[in-house]
Amino acid sequence: MIDDAFVDLSPMVRRRLTLKCEGFNFAGSVKAKSALWMVNDSEDAGLLRPGSAFVESSSGSLGVALSMIAANRGYRFTCVTDSRCNERNVRLMEAYGAEVVVIAEPHPVEGLLGSRIRYIQELCRGDPGILWLNQYANDSNWRAHYQTTGPAVAGAFPDLDFLFIGAGTTGTLTGCARYLKSIGHPARIVAVDSVGSVTFGGLSGPRYIPGLGTGRRPEIVDESVVDEILLVPEREAIRMCRFLAKKGCLLGGSTGAVVAGAWQRLSAERDHVQALGIAADLGERYLDSVYDDEWVRARFGEIGEFDPDEENMAAAAAGDAICG
Template sequence: MPVISVPQAFNEDELYVDLEGIFGQSLFLKCEGFNFAGSIKLKAATEMVEAAERDGLLTEDSVLVESSSGNLGVALSMIAASKGYRFLCVTDSRCNLSTRMMIEALGSQVHIITEPDPVSGFLGARIDHVRALCASDDRYVWLNQYTNPSNGMAHYRRTAPAIARQFPDLDVLFVGAGTTGTLMGCARYFRQWHRPVRIVAVDSVGSVTFGGAPGRRMIPGLGTSRRPPLLDESYVDDVVCVAEPDTIRACHRLARRGFVFGGSTGTVVSGAMDWLSRQEGRELTAVAIAPDLGERYLETIYQTNWVQDLYGGAGGAPPPRERGAVPVPATAGARAPA
């Protein structure tokens, strides 16, 4: 029975979902959302804060500040509450309302950027704001997940070894690309492993991470509007780019089988299934990393009006239920006609 005294001490690291019965392709989905922060970002947040403490960067007067699309903001809020630090999360208008409310519930503050930079988008505008804060007051400490080596080191030390223990015959690993911390940490670990593992990065259409054309992206988590400094493409074997309607379709398909995952997970699963469908005649041991669960997306990718307003008929309407819909009376208490 686990007994903890701080929330970051717990993370379920050995749970996988076999997706073959849902998608018809063998793929094991590593679930990273079962911790008190609700996402894989807990690992990076913990590693970065502890490194800053070891380096003497944090004092009782310090104010942690970070640019985040949501999940890292929640993780840092939780750790800040646990350790007694103040934290300011700089996000943008695409951040889910429930995520912002979670950050505030943990005692941290949220600053929302409403206008993107003309060249570098919302990410660039967020980073510019963080830099301005740090220049204005030396109490602000920016962990900078985009360049901080501890971001990737968290997954080199924890995520990749956990996968290796469970899948000693691993052939291919699918990892979503945001800051690329998870991607690079896992890729570096498996580059040194006892057998070759193909690393497939999954990105969003509209992201410039791997040289694609910039475009509108409304689902937070994966993709960037500027190339991540942590990225070293020599460690990446393939890249799959997923359009947001396909992300939504994957999420809805999983939900219809009882698994409510977040947008980043839907993107990774969609990209993985696309890549696996092109490997004719090959039996592969494949794992994909699911960064988070879906409760924070109920007002967006699981909300019909939001999907229809943004994507119209291409917006990933959920598939019909296999056993038919449950009949609901038009009026509560109405009697059926005799």
């Protein structure tokens, strides 16, 4: 695993913000860690043996990582995803030999995720020999980051003030936060979630960017180790992604939300605070969505461009108006 790839965004966003780039891992995302730990622990427990079959629900990145591992170890893998999963991830999974099931009809309460999980439950009832890894409740998900990502953050940034982490299943968030709290690290842990996600009690709403937010609260969520929660509209995540791309950093949709949330939160802090954001993946797999003009207009209309200097001036003017 690659745990020492960092990019300083400070000159671009006018905030002292660094990104820990997980997109250089095998399988192209932070999900490589959770995938490996869940499979290894299942093998150690005797739940996976040569020729076994397993299934998982994924919006894309975890499915790609599991497809790679299954191909390497001779397992049969079925990924249950939904219509938000981009075509590139579907094709990657199929290239590794995985079966991909795309769910199109959302559950009336728990959305597309709820429908994915119900499909898996029915599949497992029909064939008890299929193992469901269940990343939403599997402690190996967060333990992967307790043992890798968390220590890497602490080692590289012992005096960090803020750590911003996107919340999907919350495996990365929970594992990193628990590790940093366990060693008494000073960083405030900020969970970045999407508007429309119910993970932290928000109102359910439409979401289009995979990898961030849920329509059903994951069992491994641990709010006791989270200091702050930020809800970021997807249009702001997209604006930030596109701004960073024009500066030479092509990053995934959830990273856009993390940077947008961090930018806004740090505007209320003194200039010398040090912040780090976790970038879950890179942007190549989002070329047909976040970076496609027609896709964006069809879902969000005209979103405009992000300009940190103009945004800073607008924020300052609003503050002066309030003080006056």
